[in-house]
Amino acid sequence: xxxxxxxxxxxxxxxxxxxxxxxxxxxxxxxxxxxxxxxxxxxxxxxxxxxxxxxxxxxxxxxxxxxxxxxxxxxxxxxxxxxxxxxxxxxxxxxxxxxxxxxxxxxxxxxxxxxxxxxxxxxxxxxxxxxxxxxxxxxxxxxxxxxxxxxxxxxxxxxxxxxxxxxxxxxxxxxxxxxxxxxxxxxxxxxxxxxxxxxxxxxxxxxxxxxxxxxxxxxxxxxxxxxxxxxxxxxxxxxxxxxxxxxxxxxxxxxxxxxxxxxxxxxxxxxxxxxxxxxxxxxxxxxxxxxxxxxxxxxxxxxxxxxxxxxxxxxxxxxxxxxxxxxxxxxxxxxxxxxxxxxxxxxxxxxxxxxxxxxxxxxxxxxxxxxxxxxxxxxxxxxxxxxxxxxxxxxxxxxxxxxxxxxxxxxxxxxxxxxxxxxxxxxxxxxxxxxxxxxxxxxxxxxxxxxxxxxxxxxx
Amino acid sequence: xxxxxxxxxxxxxxxxxxxxxxxxxxxxxxxxxxxxxxxxxxxxxxxxxxxxxxxxxxxxxxxxxxxxxxxxxxxxxxxxxxxxxxxxxxxxxxxxxxxxxxxxxxxxxxxxxxxxxxxxxxxxxxxxxxxxxxxxxxxxxxxxxxxxxxxxxxxxxxxxxxxxxxxxxxxxxxxxxxxxxxxxxxxxxxxxxxxxxxxxxxxxxxxxxxxxxxxxxxxxxxxxxxxxxxxxxxxxxxxxxxxxxxxxxxxxxxxxxxxxxxxxxxxxxxxxxxxxxxxxxxxxxxxxxxxxxxxxxxxxxxxxxxxxxxxxxxxxxxxxxxxxxxxxxxxxxxxxxxxxxxxxxxxxxxxxxxxxxxxxxxxxxxxxxxxxxxxxxxxxxxxxxxxxxxxxxxxxxxxxxxxxxxxxxxxxxxxxxxxxxxxxxxxxxxxxxxxxxxxxxxxxxxxxxxxxxxxxxxxx
Numbered sequence: 001x002x003x004x005x006x007x008x009x010x011x012x013x014x015x016x017x018x019x020x021x022x023x024x025x026x027x028x029x030x031x032x033x034x035x036x037x038x039x040x041x042x043x044x045x046x047x048x049x050x051x052x053x054x055x056x057x058x059x060x061x062x063x064x065x066x067x068x069x070x071x072x073x074x075x076x077x078x079x080x081x082x083x084x085x086x087x088x089x090x091x092x093x094x095x096x097x098x099x100x101x102x103x104x105x106x107x108x109x110x111x112x113x114x115x116x117x118x119x120x121x122x123x124x125x126x127x128x129x130x131x132x133x134x135x136x137x138x139x140x141x142x143x144x145x146x147x148x149x150x151x152x153x154x155x156x157x158x159x160x161x162x163x164x165x166x167x168x169x170x171x172x173x174x175x176x177x178x179x180x181x182x183x184x185x186x187x188x189x190x191x192x193x194x195x196x197x198x199x200x201x202x203x204x205x206x207x208x209x210x211x212x213x214x215x216x217x218x219x220x221x222x223x224x225x226x227x228x229x230x231x232x233x234x235x236x237x238x239x240x241x242x243x244x245x246x247x248x249x250x251x252x253x254x255x256x257x258x259x260x261x262x263x264x265x266x267x268x269x270x271x272x273x274x275x276x277x278x279x280x281x282x283x284x285x286x287x288x289x290x291x292x293x294x295x296x297x298x299x300x301x302x303x304x305x306x307x308x309x310x311x312x313x314x315x316x317x318x319x320x321x322x323x324x325x326x327x328x329x330x331x332x333x334x335x336x337x338x339x340x341x342x343x344x345x346x347x348x349x350x351x352x353x354x355x356x357x358x359x360x361x362x363x364x365x366x367x368x369x370x371x372x373x374x375x376x377x378x379x380x381x382x383x384x385x386x387x388x389x390x391x392x393x394x395x396x397x398x399x400x401x402x403x404x405x406x407x408x409x410x411x412x413x414x415x416x417x418x419x420x421x422x423x424x425x426x427x428x429x430x431x432x433x434x435x436x437x438x439x440x441x442x443x444x445x446x447x448x449x450x451x452x453x454x455x456x457x458x459x460x
Numbered sequence: 461x462x463x464x465x466x467x468x469x470x471x472x473x474x475x476x477x478x479x480x481x482x483x484x485x486x487x488x489x490x491x492x493x494x495x496x497x498x499x500x501x502x503x504x505x506x507x508x509x510x511x512x513x514x515x516x517x518x519x520x521x522x523x524x525x526x527x528x529x530x531x532x533x534x535x536x537x538x539x540x541x542x543x544x545x546x547x548x549x550x551x552x553x554x555x556x557x558x559x560x561x562x563x564x565x566x567x568x569x570x571x572x573x574x575x576x577x578x579x580x581x582x583x584x585x586x587x588x589x590x591x592x593x594x595x596x597x598x599x600x601x602x603x604x605x606x607x608x609x610x611x612x613x614x615x616x617x618x619x620x621x622x623x624x625x626x627x628x629x630x631x632x633x634x635x636x637x638x639x640x641x642x643x644x645x646x647x648x649x650x651x652x653x654x655x656x657x658x659x660x661x662x663x664x665x666x667x668x669x670x671x672x673x674x675x676x677x678x679x680x681x682x683x684x685x686x687x688x689x690x691x692x693x694x695x696x697x698x699x700x701x702x703x704x705x706x707x708x709x710x711x712x713x714x715x716x717x718x719x720x721x722x723x724x725x726x727x728x729x730x731x732x733x734x735x736x737x738x739x740x741x742x743x744x745x746x747x748x749x750x751x752x753x754x755x756x757x758x759x760x761x762x763x764x765x766x767x768x769x770x771x772x773x774x775x776x777x778x779x780x781x782x783x784x785x786x787x788x789x790x791x792x793x794x795x796x797x798x799x800x801x802x803x804x805x806x807x808x809x810x811x812x813x814x815x816x817x818x819x820x821x822x823x824x825x826x827x828x829x830x831x832x833x834x835x836x837x838x839x840x841x842x843x844x845x846x847x848x849x850x851x852x853x854x855x856x857x858x859x860x861x862x863x864x865x866x867x868x869x870x871x872x873x874x875x876x877x878x879x880x881x882x883x884x885x886x887x888x889x890x891x892x893x894x895x896x897x898x899x900x901x902x903x904x905x906x907x908x909x910x911x912x913x914x915x916x917x918x919x920x
Contacts (some may be wrong), residue, residue, distance in 0.1 A: 005658045056635060095647065102696045102810035103839075125700070128574045135516035144643040159652070161618065173892040179868045180808035182838050183617045185606040185656050186870040186877060186885060187915055188897050192619070194653035196645050237560045243675045288702045313732070348640035378642050379563075379656045408639045410646040425647060432633040437648050439903035443896065455647055 004062050008044050008086065011054040016045040017093070025085055027069065031134075031331070032077035032420050034341055040067065040081030047092045047176050049205035056203070057172035059086055060447045064365045066170070067451055068199040071113060074145060075331065075342055078198045078420025078454055089139050093205065096120040102414035103180040104211045105163060110140025110204050112400040117209075126211035127154035132414065133328040143204045148194030148414030150284075150327065153239075153377030154246040155212060157414060166206035167194055170445040180208055193440070199436045201444040215414055217293040218286040220320035221249070221300050222267060222436050223309035224277040228252070231279045232353040234307040235376045238283060242302060243296055247284035249327060249379035255373045255384075256280055258333045267319060273310055281309070282374065283321065330373055330382065339384035340393055340418075341371075345404040346413030355407055359383060359400045366396040367440030380413035402428055422457050464522050468504050468546065471514040476505040476552070481795055491594075491791070492537035492731055492880050500527065500541030507552045509634050509665035516663070517632035519546055520907045521789045523798065526630070528659040534605060535791065535802055538658045538914055550600050552841045553665065556580040563640040565623060570600025570664050577669075578749040584824030586671035589615035592874065593683035593788040603664045606656030608874030610689025610744075610787065611698075612707040613837030615672060619655050626666035627654055630905040640668055653900070658876045659911040666757060677753040678746040680707070680780035682727060683758050683769035683882055684737040688712070692813040695768040697834045699824045701763060701811060707744035709787060715844075716740055717875055718793045723786040727779060733770055741769070741836065742783065765897060790833055790842065798851055799844035801880075803830075805864040806873030809839035815867055819843060819860045826856040827880055840873035862888055882917050 001019065003134075009017040009063035020044050028037035040063075048050045057068045066086035072079055080085040101124045108117060114135045117128050117349075119172065130142055132149040141147065141166070148157040155161065164178030165420040167190075178184060178191040194202050231250050238248060251259070253274075259265060283300055293352045301312040315323060326333075331342070347355045352374075359381075363370035368387030374380050387393040401411050401424050411417065417425050426434060438456055441448075461469065461479065466894040474527070477504050478487075488497035502524075507514045519526045526546035526671040527883070532539055541547040556573035561584045568577060574595045575586050590602055594611040601607065608617040615621065624638030627650075638644060638651040654662050685691045691710050691819070698708060713734075719725060743760055761772040775783060786793075807815045812834075819841075823830035828847030834840050843860075847853040861871050861884050871877065877885050886894060898916055901908075 008644035100808075100810070101700070103808045104696065104699065107809075126568055146643075146649075148643050148645075152643055156620075157645075160616075161645075169892070169896070173896075175890060175893050175896070179870065180810075181617075181869060181873070183606075183612055183840060183873050184806055185608075185617075185872045185874050187889065187893070188661075188900055189606075189619070189656055190893065190896070192649055193900075196649055201648075213700055215702060219724045229647050236564065239564065240673055242675060259500070311598075334614075336544075346641045346644055348563045348565075349561075350560070350640075364899045380643060408638065409641060412645045414645050415640070421646075425732050429647065430635060432629070433635050433647070433650065433847070434638075436629070436633075436635070436650070436903065440648055440900060443903050450844045 003041055003368060004342065006043055007058045011051050011338060012044045012046050017020060018043040022027065023258050026072060028081065029090065030074040030077060030079040032075055032418060033339065035077050035080055035333065035419055038080055038083055040085045040087040041083065043089055044084045044086060045089050045092045046227065049168055049270045052088065052168045052176050052203055052205055053172045055088060056168055056170050059449050060170055063447055064449060065452050066449050068203050070110060070141030071136050073134040073137045074141060074418060076415045076420045078144060078196060078416050078418035080256050080419050084200065088203065090138065098140045099124055101126065102181065103200065105180045106211055108139050108207050108209065110138060112139050113137065117290065121211055124215050125138065127214050128209045129212050130161050130355060131193065133331060138213055139207050140204055141210065143195050143207055144198050145414065145416035149280035149378060150247045150375060151199060152247060152375060153248045154244055159192060161210045162191060162195050162207060163210055164193060165191050165204045166207035167202040167204050169202050169448065170450050179206065198454050200441060200455050201450065215286040215288055216285060217290045219293055219297050220315045220323065221283045221297060221312050222323065223281045223307055223312045224269060224273055224313055225279055225281065228276055228278040230308040231281050234281060234304065235349055237307055238303065239377060243285065243300055245283045245284060249282040250376040251280045251282065251373040253278055254371040254372055255330060256336050259330065260324040262333050263322065264323060265322055265326055267315065268313060276311060279425045301414060340387055341385040341397060343383040343385060343400060344413050345409055345411060345416045346378065346380045347404050347407045347409030351407040352379055352381060355404060358403055360434065362385065362396055362399050366392045378413065379409065385428050398424055398427065417455055419453055422454055426456065461495065462663060465502055467518045467555055468515060469500055472504045472506050473512050477802050478503040486532060487549065487602050488541065490532045490534040490537060490539040492535055492540065492878060493799065493915030495540055495879055497545055498540055500545045500547040501543065502546045503549055504546060505549050505552045506644055509628055512548065512628045512663055513634050516550060516630050518543055518628055519642065519909050522686060522910060523869050523907055523911050526915050530605065531596050532592040533600060534878060536875045536880045538604060538876050538878035540879050548663065548897050550598065552647045557876065559584050560640065561586065565669055566638045566669050568667050570598060570667060572599050573597065581671055588621060588669045588675050589672050590618050590621050593791060593800060599667050599669065600664055602810050603655050604658050605874065605876035608840065610707045610709060610835060613708045614704055619652060622651060622655050622667060623670055624668035625654055625664045626650050627662040627664050627892045630907065630910050639666065658878065658914050659741060660901060660915050661910065675746040675748055677750045678744060679757050680775045680777055680783065681743045681754055681757060681772050682783065682908045683741045683764045683772045684729060684733055685739055685741065685769055686737055689736040689813045690768040691741050694764065694808055697767055698763065699837060703745065703760055705743045706746050707742060709742040709833060710836040711740045711742065711833040712831055713738055714831040715790060718797050719786040719790065722783065722796060723795050725781060725782055725786055727775065728773060734842055737770060740877065754829050787825060787833065791880055793819050796843035800847055801845040803843040803845060803860060804840065804875045805861065805865045805869055805871060806838065806840045808870030811837055811867040811869065814862060816841060818863055822856055822859050826852045828856060838873065858884060858887065877915055879913055882914055886916065
């Protein structure tokens with residue numbers, strides 16, 4: 001065992017420090033599509049903030065690059081380690097420390113999965129409302145990527161649901177930010193700076209998340225539209241009507257066909273309607289009372305008809321759940337049908353029709369294709385890119401991101417930059433902003449050990 | 461005219477650069493209670509981001525301290541200038557640039573007041589929901605302090621309603637952050653870092669704010685309670701019931717008496733009830749439909765009765781409006797009855813009874829008094845401190861803030877630190893966090909020109 005490995009093992013114990021061939025393959029990647037797996041030099045499994053602090057002090061001393069890992073379900077390569085690096089896995093820091101019903105918050109360790117948190121809050125009638133597709137994802141991973149998901153249209157993304165952190169700076173200080181409080185104007189908001197920083201500034205060792213009441217009644221309306229632009233035009237109207245959907249998604253016909261086929265969905269839509277439709281809108285509603293929900297479903301149906309929907313299907317419990325689950329698993333479906341890359345660009349929602357049409361045009365001009373679904377209420381467009389030639393694909397991705405930015409959007413709406421998108425970010429973003437972010441990075445991480453290939457790395 | 465003044469005048473024009481006796485007294489202070497007014501050396505009134513950038517470049521070159529000013533309605537001295545400094549007043553940058561109904565955002569210059577923004581969004585049926593007490597406050601000021609107000613319990617504070625900025629760095633670069641988008645995971649969130657930074661990092665020259673639909677029907681329920689702790693215990697129950705009040709305030713009996721007296725409020729509460737009550741809960745509800753509102757008001761009344769309210773008065777349009785306005789003007793009322801200092805501490809809402817009781821105890825032990833009202837749903841406690849002896853008052857304030865922090869809270873929930881609270885912050889906050897914030901400050905403002913007495917100044 002090397003000197004460095006011995007130092008790490010002293011901190012976490014021999015059983016919790018892996019090196020060389022003892023490192024399972026799973027630690028060498030997340031779910032990003034475009035990079036080969038990379039085994040790290042060391043995997044450490046700390047069980048406390050103090051152990052994380054000691055690990056980071058040693059890593060800073062020896063200039064060992066450090067990558068944090070929750071469940072490894074990220075889609076941008078933010079948890080892909082360096083060959084010479086230390087992977088800190090939070091799998092042992094997986095306790096729900098407190099469900100506080102008076103303050104409506106939970107205090108959790110970063111390795112807790114969303115499924116575990118959901119179970120822990122069920123009896124209190126409360127819920128952490130951030131639901132990215134993968135419910136095996138960890139709260140720590142949600143903090144790192146500023147995770148979103150379908151419910152963001154009502155409940156916001158991780159940023160809006162993380163109220164405070166215990167975090168370890170790369171220099172070893174343990175700080176607490178925010179708290180069980182919904183508002184604070186006392187110095188800079190370190191919580192919000194760390195959320196979404198993809199493990200490049202500090203590592204969260206405790207997270208205070210906001211909980212919302214679980215509403216007893218919900219229903220899902222599925223509306224096929226003959227024309228894609230009609231779907232997009234319907235979105236702001238549904239929101240302006242004050243119906244407050246908790247899910248507002250579009251699914252294009254190619255993606256819907258793949259979902260139906262791979263997940264054996266039975267949605268009760270006649271073939272002739274499916275064949276003539278370009279896209280679907282999914283509107284999920286919830287309410288305190290059954291009668292209000294029923295009324296809202298009816299209002300939604302009428303509104304969608306006015307807005308040009310061919311029909312509106314109210315999905316019953318089982319098929320509604322299956323559709324939402326299928327949508328959550330869209331990534332796997334798109335991967336299975338041969339996606340070469342993924343885009344989770346965000347644009348102002350008014351710009352979605354223009355963006356999607358142009359992205360498809362660019363893809364087909366490059367000899368490829370782009371298909372997908374997305375969080376229509378948020379302007380968050382998920383596209384699977386099919387383009388086998390790596391150079392053409394890189395140019396296509398660059399062109400699509402440049403277009404999104406020109407329309408007032410950004411490269412990633414919820415997956416983060418990771419290894420996958422950092423090169424595009426560095427190429428396309430305003431150099432003054434990148435330089436400012438680099439100075440902020442240095443103010444946290446003077447030795448540059450935390451996830452050095454993410455946010456700032458040069459194109460590879 | 462000095463060389464420096466001439467440089468500033470070259471940028472904004474002679475008519476928009478004031479020096480010496482030509483500077484009206486109003487520019488020498490905001491509404492903070494404890495510092496004497498201070499005339500700045502220069503007042504500049506730029507009309508564009510480019511002019512702001514040029515002003516800041518000159519200020520950086522000559523190391524002239526710079527204070528930004530919106531409407532000057534702040535309560536912590538964040539807009540109090542330096543004697544040798546430049547005050548940048550945004551009064552000429554006061555245009556609503558766009559009300560975008562599809563994306564449900566407005567793009568405004570920082571000098572726009574909330575009243576002006578409210579008028580501009582009325583016809584679209586939309587509203588910027590941040591309502592600090594003073595509606596003459598500017599959007600730029602809201603950004604600086606991360607302003608809150610009564611509606612935060614439903615709609616969040618400025619942080620949650622500011623989606624993007626154009627901002628000028630002290631070194632003169634003009635950057636754009638965020639956008640007309642509700643989510644983004646693309647590098648560090650510079651928007652959220654600048655919001656609440658009290659003009660110490662960068663100056664906002666354009667603000668993209670989120671708009672919400674205006675709901676057609678609203679009502680206000682006023683419930684007196686015999687016991688203060690009952691009010692506090694009622695708050696989480698009202699929230700857990702899923703009634704989603706847009707205002708949830710408590711008012712203690714001393715403050716209510718002052719409000720009724722100074723504002724000639726007629727609330728229809730019999731004297732014997734007023735005399736026997738320690739505090740009031742104000743619950744404002746809104747809905748899309750009149751019938752749902754009526755039902756919610758009834759449910760609220762029943763719930764409050766169960767929770768121990770002596771009665772529940774549904775205030776009609778005029779008297780509801782007068783009560784809310786009186787509450788918004790509580791600061792002026794408390795000032796008029798002789799407040800020597802103000803506290804807007806935030807604590808976890810479960811800790812409010814303990815905090816308020818202890819703060820009152822500390823005040824009376826110091827020979828003074830503490831009375832107030834607050835945003836009960838947010839744990840944001842507003843206390844007027846009456847304590848004539850400056851040293852005793854300083855110790856009292858220190859003790860109260862230390863207590864709030866011990867309970868998991870923070871010094872300011874919405875006013876910001878400003879000149880008034882910075883010394884307490886520097887004394888009480890974790891030195892590792894203050895040092896980190898100072899490094900972040902340097903990454904934006906290497907010359908240290910922006911509001912140098914705020915967030916980091918030593919006790920005076």
